Amino acid sequence: MNRYPLWKYLSILLFVAVGVFYALPNLYPDDPAVQISGASSSLTLNESEAAIAVKVLEKAGIAVKSTEVSPRGDSVLIRLTDSEDQLPAKAAISERLGHDYVVALNLAPTTPEWLTSMGAYPMKLGLDLSGGVHFLLEVDTPRAVQTRMDVYAGEIRTALRKERLRYRTVPEKKGSLARELAFNDAATRDSARKVISKEFPDLQTDTSESNGRFLVKYNLTEQQIRDLEDYAVKQNLTTVRNRVNELGVSEPLVQRQGRKNIVVELPGVQDTAEAKRILGKTANLEFRLAANYDAAAGTYETFEFRSDTRRTANLERDIILTGDQVSNARSNVDTQTGGPQVNIDLDNRGGQLINRATRNNVGRSMAVLFIEQRFMGNRTEKRVVDGEEIEVQVPIYKQEKGIISLATIQSVLGNSFRITGLDSRAEASELALLLRAGSLAAPMHFVEERTVGPSLGKENIRMGINSTMVGLALIILFMLVVYRFFGLVANVALALNLVLLVGMMSILGATLTMPGIAGIVLTLGMAVDANVLVFSRIREELKRGLTPHKAIAEGFDRAFVSIFDANITTLIVGVILYAIGTGPVKGFAVTLSLGILTSMFTAILVSRAIVNMTYGRRRQLKKISI
Amino acid sequence: MSEKKMHGHVRVFNFMKLRSAATVLSVLLMLGSVATLFVNGINFGLDFTGGTLVELSYDKPINVADVRSELDKLGFEDASAQEYGAATDVLIRLPGKETDAHMGDRVARELNAAYPGEIKVKRVEFVGPQVGEQLRDQGGLGMMLALALVMMYIAFRFQYKFSFGAVIALAHDSLIVLGVFSLLSLPFDLTVLAAILAVVGYSLNDTIIVYDRVRENFRKVRRGTPEEIVNISLSQTLGRTLATSGTTIMVLLSLFFLGGDTINGFATALLVGVGVGTYSSIYIASNMLLYMNVNREDLIVPVKEDEINEMP
Numbered sequence: 001m002n003r004y005p006l007w008k009y010l011s012i013l014l015f016v017a018v019g020v021f022y023a024l025p026n027l028y029p030d031d032p033a034v035q036i037s038g039a040s041s042s043l044t045l046n047e048s049e050a051a052i053a054v055k056v057l058e059k060a061g062i063a064v065k066s067t068e069v070s071p072r073g074d075s076v077l078i079r080l081t082d083s084e085d086q087l088p089a090k091a092a093i094s095e096r097l098g099h100d101y102v103v104a105l106n107l108a109p110t111t112p113e114w115l116t117s118m119g120a121y122p123m124k125l126g127l128d129l130s131g132g133v134h135f136l137l138e139v140d141t142p143r144a145v146q147t148r149m150d151v152y153a154g155e156i157r158t159a160l161r162k163e164r165l166r167y168r169t170v171p172e173k174k175g176s177l178a179r180e181l182a183f184n185d186a187a188t189r190d191s192a193r194k195v196i197s198k199e200f201p202d203l204q205t206d207t208s209e210s211n212g213r214f215l216v217k218y219n220l221t222e223q224q225i226r227d228l229e230d231y232a233v234k235q236n237l238t239t240v241r242n243r244v245n246e247l248g249v250s251e252p253l254v255q256r257q258g259r260k261n262i263v264v265e266l267p268g269v270q271d272t273a274e275a276k277r278i279l280g281k282t283a284n285l286e287f288r289l290a291a292n293y294d295a296a297a298g299t300y301e302t303f304e305f306r307s308d309t310r311r312t313a314n315l316e317r318d319i320i321l322t323g324d325q326v327s328n329a330r331s332n333v334d335t336q337t338g339g340p341q342v343n344i345d346l347d348n349r350g351g352q353l354i355n356r357a358t359r360n361n362v363g364r365s366m367a368v369l370f371i372e373q374r375f376m377g378n379r380t381e382k383r384v385v386d387g388e389e390i391e392v393q394v395p396i397y398k399q400e401k402g403i404i405s406l407a408t409i410q411s412v413l414g415n416s417f418r419i420t421g422l423d424s425r426a427e428a429s430e431l432a433l434l435l436r437a438g439s440l441a442a443p444m445h446f447v448e449e450r451t452v453g454p455s456l457g458k459e460n461i462r463m464g465i466n467s468t469m470v471g472l473a474l475i476i477l478f479m480l481v482v483y484r485f486f487g488l489v490a491n492v493a494l495a496l497n498l499v500l501l502v503g504m505m506s507i508l509g510a511t512l513t514m515p516g517i518a519g520i521v522l523t524l525g526m527a528v529d530a531n532v533l534v535f536s537r538i539r540e541e542l543k544r545g546l547t548p549h550k551a552i553a554e555g556f557d558r559a560f561v562s563i564f565d566a567n568i569t570t571l572i573v574g575v576i577l578y579a580i581g582t583g584p585v586k587g588f589a590v591t592l593s594l595g596i597l598t599s600m601f602t603a604i605l606v607s608r609a610i611v612n613m614t615y616g617r618r619r620q621l622k623k624i625s626i
Numbered sequence: 627m628s629e630k631k632m633h634g635h636v637r638v639f640n641f642m643k644l645r646s647a648a649t650v651l652s653v654l655l656m657l658g659s660v661a662t663l664f665v666n667g668i669n670f671g672l673d674f675t676g677g678t679l680v681e682l683s684y685d686k687p688i689n690v691a692d693v694r695s696e697l698d699k700l701g702f703e704d705a706s707a708q709e710y711g712a713a714t715d716v717l718i719r720l721p722g723k724e725t726d727a728h729m730g731d732r733v734a735r736e737l738n739a740a741y742p743g744e745i746k747v748k749r750v751e752f753v754g755p756q757v758g759e760q761l762r763d764q765g766g767l768g769m770m771l772a773l774a775l776v777m778m779y780i781a782f783r784f785q786y787k788f789s790f791g792a793v794i795a796l797a798h799d800s801l802i803v804l805g806v807f808s809l810l811s812l813p814f815d816l817t818v819l820a821a822i823l824a825v826v827g828y829s830l831n832d833t834i835i836v837y838d839r840v841r842e843n844f845r846k847v848r849r850g851t852p853e854e855i856v857n858i859s860l861s862q863t864l865g866r867t868l869a870t871s872g873t874t875i876m877v878l879l880s881l882f883f884l885g886g887d888t889i890n891g892f893a894t895a896l897l898v899g900v901g902v903g904t905y906s907s908i909y910i911a912s913n914m915l916l917y918m919n920v921n922r923e924d925l926i927v928p929v930k931e932d933e934i935n936e937m938p
Contacts (some may be wrong), residue, residue, distance in 0.1 A: 128888065136757065220872035258760075276728070369700065447754030449730070455683070456748040460886060467884040471877035478873055515817050518889045521881050522824060522896065526831065533835065543635035561839040565783055569834060570827040572779060573772045577823050580768040582761070588820040592827070595658045 002549050003616040004609055015601070016496060023503035025115050025122040030107040031065060032083035034090050035100050037075040044073040053078055056096045062089050083454055107267065122238035123505050124251075125267075126513030126587060129448065129464070131457035132267035133275060136448035139260045143441035144232035145177065147326075149212055152200065152350035153179055156218070159199050165192045170215065189214035199434040224427050227241055232442040233260055240264060240444075243279055257582070261447070272415035276446070280459055285323030285435060288315040289357065290365035290406060306370055306402035307427075315367050320357040325350025329435035336419055340428035342405075358413045368405045368419075368435070392509035403501065405431055464517035469519050473500070475528055483535050485625030489610045490531035493602040496529070497527050497529060500598040501591065510594070512586030523595030529566075530603030533559040538626055548621045556608055563604065571596050633847075638861045641908060642853045642916065648909035652798060659805025666808045671815030672751055676758040678720040678730045681749040682737065687713035695739070700736050711883045711887050715748070757907030765819045769800070772823065776830060784837060785924050791914030792833045795906040799829045803899045817892040828874070832867065832907035839863050839916065844925045852920055856912050 008519075036049060050067040054077065057064050065079040080089060086105050094103040107130060111121060127134050160167050165188055169182035183189040186209075193205050193216050202224055220228070233256060240262055242256045248497035253265040266275055291314040298317075305311040328345040331389045346354060358366070383520035407419045422428045475494065501520060505512065537557030546554060574596060577589035615621055631638040655911035672679050697705045702720065703885055710717035720729055731821050738745045780789035800822050807814055821934050839859035847855055878900065882893035 076720055099928040136754075138754070382761055447751070447757050449750065449752035451730070451747070451750040453746060455746065456681070460888065463886040467881045470884055474876040474880060475873045478869075478876065482869065514886075514888050515892065518817070518881060518885065518892050519824075521885075522828075522874070523879050525877035526828065526870070528873050529866075529870040532866050532873075536863075536866045536869070539865075540636065542633075562835050565838060566831040566834040569776050569779055569830045572775050573823055573827040573830070576768055576772045576775065577820065580764050580771070581820070582764070584816045585670065585765075585820045585823075588824070589815070592824065601919040 002432075002552055002612050004612050009609060009613075012605055016500070016606070019496075019500035019503035019598075020328045021115075021118070021503070022120045022506045023499045025111040025120050025506060026502055028110045028112070028122065028124075030109055031079040032081075032086050033077055033079045033091060033108040034086060034108040035075055035077050035104050035106040036093060036097065037104075045069060045076050046073060049101075050076045050078070052096065053093045056092050058091055060092045061090070062358070077106065077108055083458075086454075087346075088479065101418070121506060121509075122510065123502065124511040125457075125461075126511045126516065127265060127267060127457075127511065128452050129457050129461050129515045130267045131452050131454035132265065133452075134448070134450040135266075135276075135279065135446060136257070136266040137236075137262040137264065137279070137444045138447045139233050139236050139262065139444050140442045141229040141232050141260045143222070145228050148228050149177055149179065149220065152203065152218075152220075156181075156196055156200065158348070159195055160192055163191070163195050165195065169194060177225070178217050180215050181219045182213045182215055184214070186214050189216055189443075192216055197242050217338045227259065229575055232611050233262070237262055238441065238443055241281060241516045255344070262444070275445065285326065286369040286371060286401075287320040287322075287354065288318065288367050289320065289361060290314065290367055291316050303367075303369060303401055303403050305406075306404050313367060313403055315369065316405075318606075320366070321350045321353045323344070323435070325353070326435050329432040331425070331432040332427075334418075337420070339420060340425045341418045342422070342432045343416065343418045345416045350417065354413045354417070358409050358411075362409050362411060365406050365408050367407075368431070369401055371401050374482045380461070405458070422573060460514050464514060468498075468517060468521050468524070471524060475524060478527060479531070481626055483531075485614075486531075486535050486538075486611070489533070489607045489614075490528055490603070492610060493531065493607040494524060494527060496606055497599050497602040498524065499593050500602065503593070504594050504598060508594075510590050512591075513584060515584040516587040519588040519591030520595060523592060523599060526570075527599035527603060528596065530559075530599060531607060533562055534603075534607070535626060540626075542624075548615070548624045552611060552615065560604065567596050567600055633858045633861070636858070636862050638854075638858050638883075641857050641860045641863070642884060642913070645909065645913050645916065648736075649913060652906075652910055655805070656798060656801055660799045660806070662805050662808045666811060668804065668808050668814050668835060669811040670758075670762075671813040671818075672719070672753050672758075673816040674758045674762050675721070675796070676753045678733070679751040680718045680730045680733050680747070681710060681721075681748070682716050682718065682734060683712075683746040683748050684714045685743040686739070688716060693718070696737060697733070698742055700740070705733070708814060725893070727741070761816065765816075767838060769823065769826075772826060773797075774895070780834070780837075784841060785920075787915060787918045787920050787924060788837050788841075790918065791911045792830060792837070794914050795833055795903075795911040796826050796829055798906050798910050799825055799899055799902045802902050803895050806898050807895065812891060812894060815891060817889060818895045821892045821895035821900065824896060828896075828900055829903030832870070832903055834909050834912040835866065836860060836863055836912055837915075840912065840920075841925055844920075844922050854915060856916060859907055860912060867904060871900060874900050 026600075036045065036053060038045060046069055050069060054064055054067060057078070062085045065081050065083045066074060067078045069076050078089070078093075081085060090103050090105055094101065097103070115121075129321035155168075157422065158165075167188075168180050168182045172179060181192065182190060189207060192291070193207055196203060196205055196216065196218055200218075202221070203218045203470070204221050206219075208215045208217065237254065237256055244252045244254050244264060251267060253263065257261045257263045264279065289396070293316070295316070298314055300314045301316050302312050305313070324345060325346050327347050327350075330343045332341060332343065333339070334341045405419055407421050419431070422431065472494070475490045479494075481487070481492045483490065501523070504510075534555050537559045538551050541554045541558075542548065551563065571593060574589050574593035577585055578593060581589055615624065631640070690707050693707045694705075697707060697718065698705075705718055705720050707716050707718045717731060720733070730752055734745070734747045734750065773796060776796070777789040777793050781790050781832065803822055803825055806812075811895065812818075836859060839862055840856060843855045843859050843862075844852075847858065850858070875897065878893050878897050881889060884895060885893055
């Protein structure tokens with residue numbers, strides 16, 4: 001009676017041990033740090049940069065805890081003792097090292113190796129606790145669809161002209177994507193429709209007749225619109241990700257949210273203006289012909305290669321087309337030679353432009369030029385406004401142009417062509433990426449921004465811990481007073497519940513936020529409910545005259561149904577909150593749902609195990625402390 | 627209670643004696659909530675309206691009126707400023723329509739330039755108007771979905787009368803919390819929405835515990851009117867109800883006083899909700915069962931209880 005078999009004790013113990021183990025990393029707080037990395041990936045860093053940085057910091061009177069060079073040599077991490085020093089340290093180092101290096105604030109984990117080697121890491125802290133900035137960008141997907149439709153319209157007109165079918169364009173209706181063409185007779189219309197459906201099988205066509213005119217209406221299918229929107233968002237996501245990487249932030253989050261939003265979270269970055277500039281900046285591409293050897297001075301310019309600045313090439317001043325006209329680019333393998341290649345699709349106008357440019361230039365070389373606006377810091381300028389002289393900060397941009405590919409034109413090019421003769425597959429995929437990422441598929445704008453300063457983050461953590469501890473202490477006291485020994489059991493279960501919840505969140509890599517802490521505190525309050533239910537049931541059964549052993553067994557069994565039903569329904573609410581919620585709601589839902597699961601385990605199994613261990617062996621149990 | 631009635635060793639309180647009075651009270655409270663929602667509306671926070679919010683920390687205590695006049699001078703006429711948490715901290719709000727993502731930075735920069743000392747930016751939030759609308763829809767949708775699923779679960783585990791009663795109680799609780807927020811025009815943001823959903827969870831928990839006893843007693847207690855059985859069940863669970871409400875309210879008070887401004891609204895909503903939820907599981911959820919003439923026949927088919935009892 002009231003005994004668990006040994007395997008049950010052991011498995012409970014094992015589960016608790018695992019939870020405690022994975023909760024441990026949270027005891028080691030992060031070090032404030034600055035991270036130095038190269039502005040381009042080719043730059044490797046070593047001890048010398050670290051030494052320079054340390055010297056700079058010493059001069060500025062900033063205490064350094066330690067420095068480490070990453071194994072791959074792509075970054076140097078300098079741990080500081082005080083988080084107040086982070087911003088001055090960043091400013092001092094970036095002033096000394098210049099624009100070839102990116103210096104970013106960082107929170108460096110201090111988890112010991114015996115924990116990390118087992119995959120145990122601390123919980124991630126939300127921006128409200130760690131400080132940082134959260135952006136929500138909205139992609140203007142209708143614009144992307146509209147652009148695609150314009151391209152189709154152009155291509156259809158060309159196709160109809162080629163077939164010598166006379167048409168008139170019907171003015172577009174506002175708010176409608178569909179386009180219409182009018183014809184003089186039914187026969188022309190029908191053959192036009194045939195041409196359209198044959199050459200553009202993706203388009204939906206429809207015929208009608210009004211006022212003696214014969215109309216063909218064409219439109220994108222719903223599926224296609226969705227695909228196009230999806231493509232635009234994915235494309236912009238790639239671009240944003242590339243740009244965020246340039247910021248050198250540790251653990252940035254770039255994620256798609258919903259149908260057309262992109263979330264960017266940058267923990268630790270406080271200079272939101274800089275972050276916004278970089279995310280919103282435009283990079284572009286130009287296609288140009290290589291200049292002939294006998295080209296007159298002034299008709300060409302000399303550019304460096306992006307991959308190797310010592311190599312240069314002369315390009316004509318005339319631009320054939322720009323990156324906006326690239327609709328897609330993919331890297332793959334040339335089926336004939338096995339060499340890497342990049343397939344490029346252009347829109348209609350781009351196709352025409354490149355066709356015209358290459359018609360008489362087969363055998364010459366064409367270059368793809370990458371143009372970047374780089375933010376170089378602010379300059380103070382004096383301006384006279386309303387008769388008063390004021391100082392204003394003007395951002396300085398430097399336009400950088402570099403060749404990313406130079407290839408020989410093999411034939412007259414059209415809407416889609418390929419670039420071969422690349423050195424490696426890596427180069428091919430990078431070229432494709434730059435062609436895609438160089439320009440956005442659709443315009444984007446900021447729809448949400450949340451910045452939390454580091455001091456507020458710290459304050460939130462302190463308040464969160466305080467309120468949890470006080471809440472916990474109150475419950476512990478209450479349970480001891482009301483249920484005596486059984487209250488103690490419930491308190492042990494409750495404390496374990498908190499540890500297990502932290503452990504679970506660490507294992508799942510869940511993010512802890514301020515509402516999440518509120519969720520934990522609430523779960524603590526509600527977690528004792530299960531114990532209260534069991535204990536009041538035991539008391540009731542004792543009053544009915546059952547022996548203590550019987551009462552304990554009955555209490556746990558009878559209360560289980562209630563606990564189960566009540567928790568499942570609350571869990572339903574939690575899961576829905578998680579599924580539909582964003583930001584604070586999600587953070588709350590995570591801790592609430594996980595808390596329900598861990599509290600069911602601790603309140604039922606763990607507390608029963610403790611009770612069984614205490615009373616189970618005594619056959620003659622007269623009285624229990626409840 | 628005039629007469630002392632016992633069921634076994636539990637003293638039975640005649641809760642349902644007050645059921646008509648409670649019904650009147652609840653109806654009045656709900657009507658009042660609806661009225662204040664219509665008259666005062668809800669003071670939607672930034673999350674739902676869109677706009678910009680800047681929290682600044684001055685190096686010395688600052689007079690909010692000075693900040694206001696400074697904002698006017700800088701051309702932010704629509705901005706409102708209030709002291710936030712400490713004498714040195716100011717919260718500035720800029721309403722939705724004309725703000726963009728750069729407004730917050732600009733306000734902070736220009737105030738700092740005009741101020742002789744140092745101002746630290748603690749927090750900047752910008753929410754576009756479309757986002758706000760989306761969030762509002764999402765919140766409403768989530769609430770409906772949660773209620774529907776919970777109703778289905780209870781109908782499956784208990785009976786449809788129970789699920790109806792539980793949902794009425796939940797609607798009652800959330801409506802009154804909304805009413806309190808509207809009446810006191812407390813800011814309603816995403817965390818408060820989360821709190822209301824937590825209230826739903828909590829009140830449900832409470833209701834189910836009571837229902838569970840009602841179901842058990844309808845099967846076990848051979849004699850007695852439905853009203854007596856409900857009274858017995860409520861009395862048996864009273865100890866537990868008070869203990870759990872007590873612990874929850876204790877932690878909520880700790881959150882309310884120590885949790886800081888960001889979760890103050892959250893704690894307020896839950897404090898109101900837990901109070902109302904405890905009341906409603908007694909006087910709404912159980913009361914509704916009586917109004918719907920719950921009886922033994924409703925519960926005669928045992929719900930696969932054996933299966934579940936074997937689990938612990």
